[in-house]
Amino acid sequence: MDDFLKSKAMMTPGVAGALTTMITGTLVSQFGLPGNWTGLVISLLLGLAVWADTSVVIYHRIIYYIINSLTIYAVAIGVNTAGMAISYSSEGISDPAAVERTVPAQEDKFFQDWFRK
Numbered sequence: 001m002d003d004f005l006k007s008k009a010m011m012t013p014g015v016a017g018a019l020t021t022m023i024t025g026t027l028v029s030q031f032g033l034p035g036n037w038t039g040l041v042i043s044l045l046l047g048l049a050v051w052a053d054t055s056v057v058i059y060h061r062i063i064y065y066i067i068n069s070l071t072i073y074a075v076a077i078g079v080n081t082a083g084m085a086i087s088y089s090s091e092g093i094s095d096p097a098a099v100e101r102t103v104p105a106q107e108d109k110f111f112q113d114w115f116r117k
Contacts, residue, residue: 013068016046017075021083024076025110035080035114043072083111 024039047069050061087109 012049013047013071014075016043016049016068016072018079020046020072020076021079024114025080025083025112028112028114029110035112039076039080039114040073043076044069046072077114080111080114084113087111 020039020042023042024035027033027038028035047065050056050064050068053061056064
């Protein structure tokens with residue numbers, strides 16, 4: 001557990017990415033917030049975990065913060081995209097772009113296209 005919040009640990013961005021997906025998916029589906037910006041802000045907030053590791057010098061923590069935050073965001077996008085693919089394939093929809101034409105309650109779904117206008 002001590003290594004979990006270390007700046008060099010890669011498990012932290014993976015778990016934080018899944019957490020970002022859950023939080024962003026909830027905010028997008030319930031409040032209609034834009035998924036791309038909401039996910040980015042949440043990943044930047046969760047990336048602040050590197051500041052808990054005081055054994056690393058400050059400029060390394062800044063670099064770790066940027067890399068970890070972007071990794072968290074990339075993991076969150078990947079998990080969301082995988083969830084969309086699974087949701088759409090279970091409904092018999094092979095083209096996610098066709099969802100707007102075939103599924104009327106798209107906004108009520110948990111996994112959504114975060115980059116849709």
